Amino acid sequence: MSRLWITRRRLLTAAGLAGATLPLAGCDAFDGILQNRAPVRDVLASANGLTYRVQRLLADADRLAPEFAESEIRQGQRPNGSTDPTDEAYIALRQQDFSGYSLGVTGLVERPLRLTLTELRNMPSRTQITRHDCVEGWSCIAKWTGVPLARVLDEARVRPEARYVVFHCFDRMNLGLSGETAYYESIDLIDARHPQTILAYGLNGKPLPVENGAPLRVRIERQLGYKMAKYISAIEVVSDLSPFGRGRGGFWEDLGYDWYAGI
C-alpha cells in the first residue's frame, strides 16, 4: 500500500505542476516580433511563396475549382468588404444603371481597350456555380456569369514581358488614421488565363447587385475572396507590382495578408 500512496502523492504534485505550465500560453510574448514588416514575420510569411510554388506544381494551369449543382445554391451570396461605394464617379455611373460604364484595359498590351458593359455582355460568356471562400473562414455557393478574362486579354494582346494583371476598383477602404485608399488587387497570368477566371456581371441569374460588386467583379475560383476585386474600374497588365499601393500587390496584402491566397 505504501507504494501506492507515494505514487499518489507524486501524482497530485504532477497535476499541480502540469496545471502550472498551462498559463505559460499567455501570448502577448510574440506580439512584438510579429508586427507587420518585422523581420521574423517576414521570414514566416515567406512560406507563402512555398505554398504558391507547390500548389502550382500540384494543379495544372487549367485545373478547375469544384463546381456545384443548382440545388447547392441555398442562399444569396453573402456580401462582404465594401458593399456600397461612395466614390463620386461610381455614384454617377450607378445612377445611370452603369450605362456609361466602360472597362479600361491598359498596360503591357499591344491594343489597349475600352469595353462598355454591353460589349462585355456580348462577348462569349461562362456561367459557373462555385464556392466563395472568405479569408475569415466561411463559404457560400453561388452562380456567376461573366466573360473569361483570358478572352479580354487575348483581345488586348498581352506583351511577352507581362507577368501580372492588376485590378483597379471604385471602392475606397478606410485605413483609420492614414485616411482612405482605393481597393486594388493583382494575380499572376496563370490565374488570369484560368478558364474559371471571369469578369462577372451576373449573379444567380440576375445582374450583379451593387453589394456584390456591380457592374463588374472578378472571380478567381482557386483563391480566397479578398483576391476577387469588386467594382472594377480598370485592368492593367504589368511586369512589376511595386508601383501600386504599398507595393505588395493588393489592398489587404499591403496590410499584411498573403499575396497568394490559394490557402
Add this chain to the structure above:
Amino acid sequence: MAAADNGTEQTDRSMSLVVRRHALVTRLTHWLWALALFFLLLSGLQIFNAHPALYVGQQSGFEFDNSILSIDATRTADGDVRGVTTFFGHGFDTTGMLGVSGPVDRRAYRAFPSWLTVPSYQDLATGRVVHFFFAWVFATVFVAWIIASIINGHLRRDIVPSGEDLRGLPRSVLRHLRFQFDHGRRYNGLQKLSYAIVLLIFFPLMILTGMSMSPGMNAAWPWLLDVFGGRQTARTIHFVIMLLLVLFFVVHIFMVFAAGPINELRSMISGRYRIDREQRQREAGR
C-alpha cells in the same frame, strides 16, 4: 546523474539501469512537433476568431442553419454583454472565457481570449502567416518521421500495437488507473495505442482537413472534399481534432509528471532513460 525519484521504490540503485530509449530522430521530431503545435494551436484560434462558427457541409448557412457551434457576444436585456457559446442549438454562458473575456473594465469581445491567441490582439493576417509557416514545419517533420520510422523499425516496434499489446490493454488500463507505471525500454500497450492514434490518425487528419480548406488544393485534389464531406465539414473536423490533441497534450504532460518528470524529460532530450531492472529482465525474456 541525479536520479529522478526519491520514492521508496528506487532507493536501491542496483535495481535500475540507464538505457538509451529514444533515437535521435524521435527526440528531434518530438520537439519540432511540440514547437510547431504550440504555434499552430494559438494561431489557429486566432484564425477561428475571425469567424467563430462551425458548420457541416460545403458552405456556411447564413439563410439556413447548418451550424453546430458558434461563439458570440450578446447584449442582455439589462445592457450587460455576455459571452454565449451555442452548441447544437443550446446556448451556454461562457463570459470570461469564450465570447467575452479580459478584465472587467477592458472587456474584449472575441471568441477565444487574448491569452490563447497569437498575436494576442485580433490580427487574422498574422495568425495565417504563423499558422501556414508552422503547418509546413509540422507536415515536413511528419513526412520525415514516417519515412525514418518505417526504415528504422520504430513504427512497427514501438507505435503500432501488436496483438499481444491489444490483448493486454485491459490490464494496461487497470495498471494506469492504479497509478502503476512501467519504466521499461518499450512503451506499454496503452502508450502504443495512444501514440498510434495521435501520430497515425490525428496528425494526417489534421494535415488533410487543413488542405481541404485551401481553395487551391480543392482544385488540385478535389477528392479531399468528397472524403471529408465539404469544406465546412473539414473545418469542423480540423477544430475537433485540435480539441482532441489538446486533450492528449494535457494527459501527456500529466503522465510525464506522474511517471517521473526528470527521467522522462531526460529520455526525450539525451535519450537516456532509467528503467526498472525487473522490467528489463521481463522484456529480455520475451
